[in-house]
Amino acid sequence: METVMTDTHTPIALITGGSRGLGRATALWLARKGADVILTYHSNREAAEATRAEIEAIGQKAEILQLDTGRVSDFPDFAARVRQRLQDVWKRSRLDFLVNNAGQGVYQRFEQTSEAEFDSLVDVHLKGVFFLTQALLPLIIDGGRIVNVSSGLTRITLPGFAAYATMKGAVEVLTRYLALELGERGITVNVLAPGAIETDFGGGMVRDNAEMNAQIAAVTALGRVGQPDDIGGALSSLLMGDTRWMTAQRIEVSGGQGL
Ligand SMILES: NC(=O)c1ccc[n+]([C@@H]2O[C@H](COP(=O)([O-])OP(=O)(O)OC[C@H]3O[C@@H](n4cnc5c(N)ncnc54)[C@H](OP(=O)(O)O)[C@@H]3O)[C@@H](O)[C@H]2O)c1
Numbered sequence: 001m002e003t004v005m006t007d008t009h010t011p012i013a014l015i016t017g018g019s020r021g022l023g024r025a026t027a028l029w030l031a032r033k034g035a036d037v038i039l040t041y042h043s044n045r046e047a048a049e050a051t052r053a054e055i056e057a058i059g060q061k062a063e064i065l066q067l068d069t070g071r072v073s074d075f076p077d078f079a080a081r082v083r084q085r086l087q088d089v090w091k092r093s094r095l096d097f098l099v100n101n102a103g104q105g106v107y108q109r110f111e112q113t114s115e116a117e118f119d120s121l122v123d124v125h126l127k128g129v130f131f132l133t134q135a136l137l138p139l140i141i142d143g144g145r146i147v148n149v150s151s152g153l154t155r156i157t158l159p160g161f162a163a164y165a166t167m168k169g170a171v172e173v174l175t176r177y178l179a180l181e182l183g184e185r186g187i188t189v190n191v192l193a194p195g196a197i198e199t200d201f202g203g204g205m206v207r208d209n210a211e212m213n214a215q216i217a218a219v220t221a222l223g224r225v226g227q228p229d230d231i232g233g234a235l236s237s238l239l240m241g242d243t244r245w246m247t248a249q250r251i252e253v254s255g256g257q258g259l
Contacts, residue, residue, distance in 0.1 A: 010060075011035040012095045013239060014082065014136065016069050016128075017102030019048035021199035022149065025232030026099060027051055028058070033240045036061040038085060038095070040102065042068055063089055069102045070123035075135035082139055094141040097239045100129045100171075101149040105202030110162040118163050125167035130174060143186040145239050148175050150250065152195040156258035168193075172250055179248035188247035192235050195254020197226035221256025230255070 013030050017023040018039025027037045028051070037055055041048035041064060048064040055062035063085050067078050086092050103125050106117045129148055140146070150172050153165040172191050179189040196216045198207035205212055206225055217224045234253040237243070 009096075011097060011240065012038065012086070012090060012092070013097035013099060014038045014040070014095050015099040015101055016040045016067065016132065017042070018099075019044055019051050019064070021201060022194060022197060022228055022231045022235075023099070023101040024051045025228035026101065026235045027062070027232075028054055029229070029232035029236035030097075030239065031055040031058040031060040031062070033236055034060070035097070035236075035240065036090070038063045038065060038082065040065050040067040040069075042066070042102065061089060067102075069100075069128035069132055070120065072123075072127055072131045075132055078132075079135045079139060082136065086139070093139070094144075095136070095139050096141055096144050098133065098136055098140060098144070098146045099149070099235065099239070100133065100146070102128070103149070105205075106164055107160045107202050107205065108163065109160050113163050121163050121167045125164070126170050126174075129171050133178065137182075140187060143244075144188075145243075146178065146182070146187060146189045147235055147238050148172075148189070148191050149235075150191045150193040152193050152252055152254045152257055154193060154250075155252065175250070176248045183247065188244065190238060190247060191250040192231070192238060193250055193252040193254070194231050195220065195226055195252070195257035197228060197231060199228055216257065219258050220254070221259055224255065226253070226255055 013035050015023045015027050018027045019041035027039050052062040052064050148171050150168040153161045154169045175189050175191045196206045213225055
């Protein structure tokens with residue numbers, strides 16, 4: 001059974017929501033650094049297939065699996081599918097890296113936020129991260145790495161993100177507790193908190209709303225909003241860089257937004 005990474009060991013990363021946006025960018029960065037990837041998508045299989053083709057063009061293996069990270073009852077079956085795929089494609093029983101990235105945006109002022117909107121965020125951004133990590137833990141090598149994707153909105157406050165940022169804040173606390181308990185197996189657990197990035201997220205508002213884009217750029221030290229590659233580079237470095245002694249940390253990758 002594999003436990004530590006060696007020079008000849010090709011790492012395998014599982015990225016939730018790896019079909020588009022930040023997950024896709026991270027998958028491509030990891031592939032360029034020599035990792036293979038299992039990426040999940042929710043409903044956009046076409047985007048997942050396109051990302052898989054891009055990874056294969058780089059020369060790495062990629063597998064795609066459908067998953068709704070808001071449906072905890074599906075996780076045992078999902079873990080079984082991951083186990084089977086690891087065996088069939090890699091003749092291995094474990095993954096090296098888990099990236100809890102999948103998620104949807106809900107932009108709603110506090111007073112108008114419905115219980116259904118709140119619950120959808122709890123399901124995907126909190127329960128999903130908690131129980132998917134639990135379900136996949138037996139499939140992660142000792143000495144592996146987990147990164148949970150949070151948001152700059154846990155540090156800076158903007159109207160309309162109370163429920164969303166509350167979930168991300170919870171994930172940051174969860175990360176420290178996971179780091180403590182999983183440290184026994186040499187697994188590191190960190191949070192990467194992106195600032196505003198131009199993706200489809202939240203209806204593409206950072207990318208497509210010129211006024212919002214300019215406002216964020218004006219309060220960002222590096223003078224622009226982020227691109228998916230800005231996150232893919234940083235996140236892949238957390239997984240494949242010399243960061244093995246770094247755990248329980250929140251790393252913000254925002255170009256210095258709202259300092
Ligand atoms: N973009 C930003 O400005 C920003 C800033 C801070 C943090 N974040 C966080 O970064 C993460 C990725 O965001 P993004 O900007 O890359 O978003 P995105 O471009 O909208 O991509 C979202 C990804 O998550 C998947 N997904 C959505 N809901 C899902 C569900 N219920 N179950 C499983 N997968 C689901 C999507 O799958 P399909 O393709 O099948 O729909 C897609 O792969 C999220 O956790 C978000 O909160 C984003």
